[in-house]
Amino acid sequence: MIYTAQVKVMPLKELLDPQGKAVMGGLGNLGLGSIKDVRIGKNITLQVEAESEAAAKAIAEDAAKKLLANQVMEMFEITIG
Template identity: 50%
Template sequence: MYKATVNVTLRKSILDPKGKAAHHALEDLGLTDINSVRIGKLIELDIDADDKDKAHEVAETACEKLLANEVMEDFEITISEN
């Protein structure tokens, strides 16, 4: 059993209104050393696979088909043994 951790973020070319709102709120709280904020999502998948490569393949397919919008988002997959 493997755990896939998927980090999905908006592409750099896509405006991030949630990130911008969070950045302004952080500035209002006095955290003025922060230059920018980008908000994404973290997804964890428990995958029953024979090896790490197969688990990565399954996670990548899940991202491509459902979990990430590849027009607007990038994703990064980390596989670990569960």
């Protein structure tokens, strides 16, 4: 069966997010000062062939750990649809 895995990758909260800071400055310049924080990440969609939803999640997690996320600087979250 084919499952759709959504992998959300975000910078760790403890680390500076330079892209988020740049967007934050731009929003302030546009008069949107009520936005107090911006974090920029990635959303990756995988089509996974697997025997079960649990197996598809395990495959997506393996991909995230090995390639999609830098676990020193980023965290990831996987949902299967």
